[in-house]
Amino acid sequence: MKKLSASILLLTVGFLSAQEQEQEKKIEDVVIVGSRNARRTKLETPAPVDIINIEKIQKSSPQITVQDLLNYVIPSFNAVRQSASDGTEHIDPVTLRGMGPDQVLVLVNGKRRHTTSLVNYQNTVGNGSVGTDLSTIPIIAIDRIEVLRDGAAAQYGSDAIAGVVNIILKKDLGGTGSLTYGISGRNDGETYQAGANYGTSLGKKDGYISLSLQLNHRGKTTRTQNHNLDIFGDNFAYDFAADPAAARAADDAVIQQRGLTRDDFNFQIGDAKIRQAQMFFNSEYPFNDHLKLYSFGGFSIKEGQGFGFRRLPSETSNNVYSIYPNGFQPVLGSKVYDISYAVGTKYNKNDWFFDLSNTFGSNTFNYDVSHTVNASLGANSPTSFYAGAHSFLQNTVNLDISKNIKNFNVAFGGEFRFEQYDIKSGEEASYLRYDIYGNPVTANTDPNTVSGAGGSQSFIGFSPQNALSKSRHSVAAYADLSYDLDKKLNVDLAGRFENYSDFGSTLNGKLAVRYEFVKNYAIRAAVGTGFRAPSLQQQYFNNSYADISTTGNSIVTKGIFNNDSEAARALGFDRLKQETSVNGSAGFTLRPVSRLLITLDGYLIKVKDRIVITSNITDDRLAVYGVESGRFFANAIDTETKGVDLVVAYDWRLGGGNLNINLAGNYTETKITDFHFPENLQTPQNEFFGPDQINIIESLSPKTKATLGLNYGIGKFNFLVRNTYFGKVIRDGYPFGGVQEFAPKVVTDVSVGYDFTKNINLTVGANNVFDVFPDLQIYENSYYGVFKYAPVQMGTFGNYFFGRLNFTF
Numbered sequence: 104m105k106k107l108s109a110s111i112l113l114l115t116v117g118f119l120s121a122q123e124q125e126q127e128k129k130i131e132d133v134v135i136v137g138s139r140n141a142r143r144t145k146l147e148t149p150a151p152v153d154i155i156n157i158e159k160i161q162k163s164s165p166q167i168t169v170q171d172l173l174n175y176v177i178p179s180f181n182a183v184r185q186s187a188s189d190g191t192e193h194i195d196p197v198t199l200r201g202m203g204p205d206q207v208l209v210l211v212n213g214k215r216r217h218t219t220s221l222v223n224y225q226n227t228v229g230n231g232s233v234g235t236d237l238s239t240i241p242i243i244a245i246d247r248i249e250v251l252r253d254g255a256a257a258q259y260g261s262d263a264i265a266g267v268v269n270i271i272l273k274k275d276l277g278g279t280g281s282l283t284y285g286i287s288g289r290n291d292g293e294t295y296q297a298g299a300n301y302g303t304s305l306g307k308k309d310g311y312i313s314l315s316l317q318l319n320h321r322g323k324t325t326r327t328q329n330h331n332l333d334i335f336g337d338n339f340a341y342d343f344a345a346d347p348a349a350a351r352a353a354d355d356a357v358i359q360q361r362g363l364t365r366d367d368f369n370f371q372i373g374d375a376k377i378r379q380a381q382m383f384f385n386s387e388y389p390f391n392d393h394l395k396l397y398s399f400g401g402f403s404i405k406e407g408q409g410f411g412f413r414r415l416p417s418e419t420s421n422n423v424y425s426i427y428p429n430g431f432q433p434v435l436g437s438k439v440y441d442i443s444y445a446v447g448t449k450y451n452k453n454d455w456f457f458d459l460s461n462t463f464g465s466n467t468f469n470y471d472v473s474h475t476v477n478a479s480l481g482a483n484s485p486t487s488f489y490a491g492a493h494s495f496l497q498n499t500v501n502l503d504i505s506k507n508i509k510n511f512n513v514a515f516g517g518e519f520r521f522e523q524y525d526i527k528s529g530e531e532a533s534y535l536r537y538d539i540y541g542n543p544v545t546a547n548t549d550p551n552t553v554s555g556a557g558g559s560q561s562f563i564g565f566s567p568q569n570a571l572s573k574s575r576h577s578v579a580a581y582a583d584l585s586y587d588l589d590k591k592l593n594v595d596l597a598g599r600f601e602n603y604s605d606f607g608s609t610l611n612g613k614l615a616v617r618y619e620f621v622k623n624y625a626i627r628a629a630v631g632t633g634f635r636a637p638s639l640q641q642q643y644f645n646n647s648y649a650d651i652s653t654t655g656n657s658i659v660t661k662g663i664f665n666n667d668s669e670a671a672r673a674l675g676f677d678r679l680k681q682e683t684s685v686n687g688s689a690g691f692t693l694r695p696v697s698r699l700l701i702t703l704d705g706y707l708i709k710v711k712d713r714i715v716i717t718s719n720i721t722d723d724r725l726a727v728y729g730v731e732s733g734r735f736f737a738n739a740i741d742t743e744t745k746g747v748d749l750v751v752a753y754d755w756r757l758g759g760g761n762l763n764i765n766l767a768g769n770y771t772e773t774k775i776t777d778f779h780f781p782e783n784l785q786t787p788q789n790e791f792f793g794p795d796q797i798n799i800i801e802s803l804s805p806k807t808k809a810t811l812g813l814n815y816g817i818g819k820f821n822f823l824v825r826n827t828y829f830g831k832v833i834r835d836g837y838p839f840g841g842v843q844e845f846a847p848k849v850v851t852d853v854s855v856g857y858d859f860t861k862n863i864n865l866t867v868g869a870n871n872v873f874d875v876f877p878d879l880q881i882y883e884n885s886y887y888g889v890f891k892y893a894p895v896q897m898g899t900f901g902n903y904f905f906g907r908l909n910f911t912f
Contacts, residue, residue, distance in 0.1 A: 149593055149617035149627040150253040151690065151704045151748060153177050157245040158279070163814070163823045163854045165870035165905050167283055167296050167319070169237040169245070169270070170197050175827055175852065177250055178769035178808040179748055181228070184374050184898050186326075186409075188225035189562055190468060192375045193407035193437045194236045196229030200252065201744050201771035201804060202265035202708065204234025206635055206682075208255065210269040211240070212385070212399055214445050215259070217464030220495035220524065222644045224663060224716055224734070227894075230799050231716030231736060233640045236466070237268075239403040239441040241317035241381040243281065243298030246273045252748060254686030254708065256633030257597045257613040260518065260579055264633045264684045264710065272385035272399055273313045276302045278912040285905030288874055292374060292900060293322040305388050312386040315401075319381075323408065324373035326899045332887050334358070334368050334430070335416050363429065368415075370889050371432055374900060375409035393452050400444035400463075407437040411475075411561025421556050425482045433475035433561030440467045447501075458503040458516075467494040472533065472562050478555030479537040479544075491529035491565030495640065497522050505583075514583040523574040524639035526565050533564025536649045544649050546729050548658050553651060563648045563662075573643045575605045577636070593617040597631075605642070606680050609634045627704075628689040637679035637714055641736045642666055652731050659731035663716070666736050673724045675781030676737055684710045690748075698754040705747045712738035712779065715800075718793040720786045739779050739792055742800065746771035760817025768809035768828075773801055789837075798835035798842075805830035805896060807847070821856040823868065829896040840884035843893075848875050850897045864909040874902040 155176060166172045170182040174197075182197040196204045204223070209216040219236045223229045248270050255263040280299040286292065298317035305312045333350035335357045358365060383401030390396065411433035414421045422430055447460025470490035477484045498521045505514035528534070536544040536557020544553055558564060579601040586594040595615040602608040613631030620626065647662035664670045666679050690704030714736060721732045751766040780791055807830030815822045827850045835842050854868025877896050882888065892899040 149595060149615040150251060150629055150688070151702060151750075152252070153250040153750075155248045155250070157242060157247055158273075161242055161281075162864065162907070162909050163821055163856050163866050163868070165285070165852055165854065165868055165903060167242065167285075167294060169240060169242055169248070170195050172242070173197075173237075173248070173250070173268075175825065176767075176810060176812070178767050178810055179252055179746070179771065180250065181804050181808070183228060183894055183896070184900070185225070185227045185894050186372055186374065186899070187412060188227050189409070189411075189435060190221045190437065190470075191223045191225050191227050191229075192409045193377070193405070193439065194219055194221050194234075195238070196223055196227060196232070196234050197237065198228060198804060199250070199265045199268075200706065200708070200746060200769075201773045201806075202710075203232040203713075204229040205232040205262060205638060206264040206710075207234070208259055208261075208263035208267045209235040209237070210259070210267060211443070212272055212445070213269060214460060214462045214501070215497075215499050215520075216270075217443065217466060217497040218262075218495060218638065218640075219439075219466045220468050220493045220640065221466075222640045224644075226795060226799065228799065228803055230796065231641070231714065233638045236439075236441065238379070239381065239405070239466075240270055240401070241298060241315050241383055241403075243279070243300045243317050244272055244313070244315035244381075244383040244385070244401070246271045246275070252704070253615075253629055253688055253706070254613070254631050254633045254684065256635070256684070257599045257611040257631050258581065258583065260577075260599060260601055261634060261636040261681075264635055264682070264686065264708065272383065273300055273315070274302060274311050274385055274387070275313070276304060276311065278302070279910070280912070281907055281909045283905060283907040285903055287324060287900060288902040288904065289324070291322060292324040292903070293320070294905070295320040305386060307389050310388045312384065315381075315383040317381045319377070319379040321374070321377040323371070323376040323410075324900060325369070325371060326892055326901075327370045327372035327889055328891060332368070332415070332889065333417070334365075361429070367429060368413075370413045371410040372890055374898075375407050377405060377407050379403065379405040393450055395449045396446075397449065398444070398446040400442075403439075403441040405437070405439040405441070407435075407439070409435045409437070411435055411472075414560060420554075421478055421560055423476045423478055423481055423484055423555070426476055426484065426486065431474055431476070433559070434473045435562050436471035436473060438469040438471070440469075441465070454507055456503075456505045458501070460501045462499045462501070463497070465494065465496040468492060470529065470562060470564070472559040472564075475560045477532050477535075477537070477558060478560065479553065479557045480532065480541070481555065483541070485532055488533035488559040488564060489530045490533045490559055490562055491569075492527045493565075493640075493644070494525045494527075495522070496524075510587050512583075512585045512587075514585075516581055518579040518581075519576065520579075521574065521576045522639055523572065524643055525572045526570050526644070528567045528570040529559075529564030533559045534566040534569075534648060544658055546658055550651050550655060550658060553658070557650070558648055563646065565646060566648070569645050569647065571643055573639055575603060575639065577601055577603045591619045601634075603636055603681075606636065606678075609681060609683075623694040624691070625693070626689075626691045628687075630685075630687045633684040633686055635682040635684075635714075637681065637736075641714055642679050644736075647730075647733070650731070658729075660729050661732050662734070664730070664733045664735055669728050670725055670730045670733055671735050673728060674720065674722055674735070675783050676735055677781075679714060679736060680712060680738055682710055682713050682738070684708060700750075700752045702750045703747065706745065708744040709776075710742045710744075713740050713742050715739050715792065715796065718790055718796055720784075720790055722785050724785075737779070740775050740800070741777040741779075742773055743776050744771060744773040757815070758817065760815055763812075763814045765810070765812040765814075768807070770807050771804075772806055775800055793837050794842075795835045795837040798833060798837075802833040803895065805832055805847075807831075819858040821866075823852065823854040823856075825852040826850070827852070827897075832895045834884065834893050834895060836884035841881055843878075843881045843884060845878045845893070845895055848877065848896055850875050862911045865906070866909065867904075867906045869905070870903040871897065871900070872902055876901060
């Protein structure tokens, strides 16, 4: 296991009293993220780390998933549920310090965790990126989470530009469990969660195995209205714009004739329905005092049910009247299988430490589309389709060696990693377009014989032309040197060389220093270079389909094309290369009194050749390949991110109990500093990388976020009040809407817990107890008022009430 160092000050979200902190000092002082000096404590390290004691904080918090918990306790961390966004509403994209989901490295027990196979491309936060699905790890299996808020690519390799999230699994003996039920104030979005963990001794002294099982259910939510729509107009957009009152009156007459109401035409806009089952284990077996075998891993299956954009009766090209006379709203179903397994040996002799491990992970995302049609098939169309799948596999072999020599700790090692990405095609009717004779459309088909849109409406399936299997490997070597002088001066120096089979080599370094100039008062700073290799998903994801040209006189191809396609080469796109970065930070830590801890850290992150997905590009040079328009992944922009983190924690003995006060805040600003267009591209910038895409990078996430948590424990009672401030965001509806600023909001969580016995606790409370929502969307961004709220800031769930039974056995 990699031995890592961390921050001067942790975010004391475990809500421990001063006495409890002292009792658990041996457990929580030494952290394993940041460097490989195993002897440092959290008070002696030059980089900021938040440590979240999951068991203690989850006991009293409304949130039930890893990403939701982190979203409310770490201001620089952001996660927002999306709606009507294909696969992205089934796997929440998460960000750290305003960077992308793929610029945050996730570790489990210090070992690299695989990413998902999903590429976000529906103009959400993290557009064009690939992240790690934190929800695949059951929260009942987690002891604590360490979040390193500093670049660490020189230590861990690709993806660690913004920071590192290290999840430490439980190894305690005995059993714990929890049962949670919750529901929104609108009587939807029901959640059920049941989890149990049991640890027992394994073999000789210090051996253990910890087993976890968790079941989750989250119901869908509905946050919409449709009463402004012209449902049956021949061309609803123009008819409604010309005379909305007359359009609605005409529709109401038809609706009444059919014995229906406007509620029968409701859009389903809100959170997707999710069901999930998870099993995890963590184990270690000592053969003797020097040699240990360890293993951990798990399995997760997630089934989701999201909703596409509604097809109205007036949209004749998208609908088959004989099947859906009142239109329809497609349902996108997902089955996501996630598997991970790690095994390794640790050997310790004469202060030499050896760790040899193999870590495997895979993620498979299957698509099923139902309550839909392939309109080109007319009345013969099925109403449900298997639309294909994509999968990602990663296997990593690590050798880590370290030795402590007086004030020095020397560490070095190597890594070999293999990755594979696959796209599998769906059933034929999910992706093909047919002519009126039932023949698949080709480039030679007469457009006059084609009527109705092809493929499964809402999500067109992957075709055999999209299907592929691509792989690569990388090798790396690293060296770390750390120096500690009487716990006053700490210096870390790290270097890493890495070679990828598909884009070449990179060399990166990092220097970090901490100096305690007066007892309990220290300054710290770090500077380093970083990189992020383009993911296989970004290099090869594609989902193109046949369509009628805008002129109506030919059959063309549209959609997303991979970076290695003929279409990409025709426009002059270079093959994807690595992002490179420079990361600098500086700050101070102080503890003026024994129970008060304060840290303040500023940072600057410059990223060159950042990978994004373009807007929809049209160019005459595509015509020779039968392509009318497309989107492409490209190293299209340079960005600069700067910000500051503040953490204040104070324990106060009050009225016979203990009050823990935690104030944490973050300000982050990201700007695009340069664009990289193909030299001869004929497309204007607004079509290459439009204002909506710039908005996603610069201003769709809050620049300012803060949380103030008050937790008071007295006797058998525990009280929590937590206010989270979400700063303003901006959303650009280009090319169909306008620019809107969303005002800052404050969300309040409350809970009350009671210990019936030493082993049984009941907690009840609420998230967002005052039912705060983002501002209503401006009309031009809301699709005639249907999309009332945008999924920004705290999201669109509203208030949520819960009860949780916690027990040990």
